[in-house]
Amino acid sequence: MGKAGRHYVLAAGGTGGHLLPAFALATELERRGHHVALITDERGAKIPGKPDFLPAHVLPAGRFGKNPLRWFGGLKAVWQGRDMAKRLFETFQPSAVVGFGGYPALPTMLAATSDDIPTVVHEQNAVLGRVNRFLAGRVNAVATAYPEIERLKDKHRDKVHLVGNPVRSGVLGLREEPFPAFSDDGILKVLVTGGSQGANVLSEIVPDGLAMLPPALRQRLQVTQQCRPEDLDKVRERYRNHDIPAELGTYFEDMAARLADTHLFIGRAGASTIAELTAVGRPAILVPLPIATDDHQAANTREIVKAGGARMIRQEKFQPKELAKQIQALSQRPDTLATAAHAAWNCGRPKAVEDLADLVESFGGADMMDVIKVGASAPRAASQTVASAPGAAREPSE
Known part of the structure; x- marks a missing residue:
């Protein structure tokens, strides 16, 4: 043949x-x-x-x-x-x-x-x-x-x-697009997902962690978060109490479009997630699934973290104060986020x-x-x- x-x-x-x-x-x-x-x-x-x-x-x-x-x-x-x-x-x-x-x-x-x-x-x-x-x-x-x-x-x-x-064509098509504009007084768009089933720990920690940011940064947040169905109302109430605008859903079909607008990703460290982050070039705070076989999600973060494109927080240390600290480190200046984005992009294949x-x-x-x-x-x-x-x-x- x-x-x-x-x-x-x-x-x-x-x-x-x-x-x-x-x-x-x-x-x-x-x-x-x-x-x-x-x-x-x-x-x-x-x-x-x-x-x-x-x-x-x-x-x-x-x-x-x-x-x-x-x-x-x-x-x-x-x-x-x-x-x-x-x-x-x-x-x-x-x-x-x-x-x-x-x-x-x-x-x-x-x-x-x-x-x-x-x-x-x-x-x-x-x-x-x-x-x-x-x-x-x-x-x-x-x-x-x-x-x-x-x-x-x-x-x-x-x-x-x-x-x-391999990465979906819709996501791969974003690779040559520039990192979305971000300035000292611009909106900081944050995307939060926990894999196909969502993640309860993200629903528990992320809203309170974002609320602990300095007021000048907290007032510029715009959040999109995937939640489990049973967590939606609770998370929506938390964001409302913190006066942080947030769009919540159990599944987003247009994930590529949302990733295109994102300045910072917060979520799990599955292989497909990291492949998409590095294909597009998006800074991330990654929380590996602690029960993943052979702790492979933590291993998945090694390359992008070493390059400077992401921060990794173990789930047992994933608390609102630590999350706020890492977000500040990544977004303290517009060029800090852009540099991290480029580091992530360079890890893409x-x-x-x-x-x-x-x-x-x-x-x-x-x-x-x-x-x-x-x-x-x-x-x-x-x-x-x-x-x-x-x-x-x-x-x-x-």
């Missing part, structure tokens, strides 16, 4: 964090003329955003909790899923199979490695997830989103290709989906054009350089 019109299988499921990068890669591979199929679980099949052209095959996925008594059922489901994936491969004949982590991807990746089909796993977080950790020795390549990856064995580091996390597609295309082809393709694109696919500003001299407008 030539490079054009190859078949690829993507394995992802469980959460949007795994599926959204898979949807982005599927769209890019389809744009390049390939045929793509998705294997997921029942929960993953319900995640919104799946491209219309992408057929989804639902396979059983084993769950492995802390109770060993349930492991037998999990292993049985994995084996069933593996056999079903093998039957799909017989008809679809993929050139490569790409996994995005999570237990729903495991049966498909085991089927691919068993059949000697080229395999790639993509890790969205700065800590290699359990399934990708298990597969690292079996797959051909490990695509990462961060230059430093924890829980990856040294013997597997020669498989690593830094590509980044806007070509993540193209680089991931290049990497995937480099496996499973044996004709002469593919050999040339691999040689030509390998440096890009494995590029480990941080994005630099266009013309190497871009500064966000103040």
Whole structure:
């Protein structure tokens, strides 16, 4: 099979964090003329955003909790899923199979490695997830989103290709837009989100933290905050009592437009969140989810914090006084925010989906054009350089 019109299988499921990068890669591979199929679980099949052209095959996925008594059922489901994936491969004949982590991807990746089909796993977080950790020795390549990856064995580091996390096109389109104007007497627009489900701690702390800012700054605030449904009335009352204008909602469909107007973001440190903040270039105060597996959200903040684009506050220290202190540090002068915005922007990897597609295309082809393709694109696919500003001299407008 030539490079054009190859078949690829993507394995992802469980959460949007795994599926959204898979949807982005599927769209890019389809744009390049390939045929793509998705294997997921029942929960993953319900995640919104799946491209219309992408057929989804639902396979059983084993769950492995802390109770060993349930492991037998999990292993049985994995084996069933593996056999079903093998039957799909017989008809679809993929050139490569790409996994995005999570237990729903495991049966498909085991089927691919068993059949000697080229395999790639993509890790969205700065800590290699359990399934990708298990597969690292079996797959051909490990695509990462961060230059430093924890829980990856040294013997597997020669498989690593830094590509980044794919970002929605609506957000990526904001990358070349300037940082919104902010002056000593201008409105400070703050965006607060806690992931797809909201976060109770943000509802508890953020309104009171903003109220502790000096009056000259507090009177210039304009807040947009995502809340859990049960928190809406309580948070609305707090902002009203503090005389701070705030728009509240449980979900904002036009998140890209809201991010475009934002001067400061406050929220969790999920992989997709940080990918969008760095793609657009927005300063942030990040509060990692304390129960995240292997504390991966804290690890996700390492690069942007080190660059100066964000501050990280552990949840146990996330109190109104500390939040007010960090907001003042970031917004004490207009140029302070703009500098932090540019630092965040420099951490972005806007070509993540193209680089991931290049990497995937480099496996499973044996004709002469593919050999040339691999040689030509390998440096890009494995590029480990941080994005630099266009013309190497871009500064966000103040």
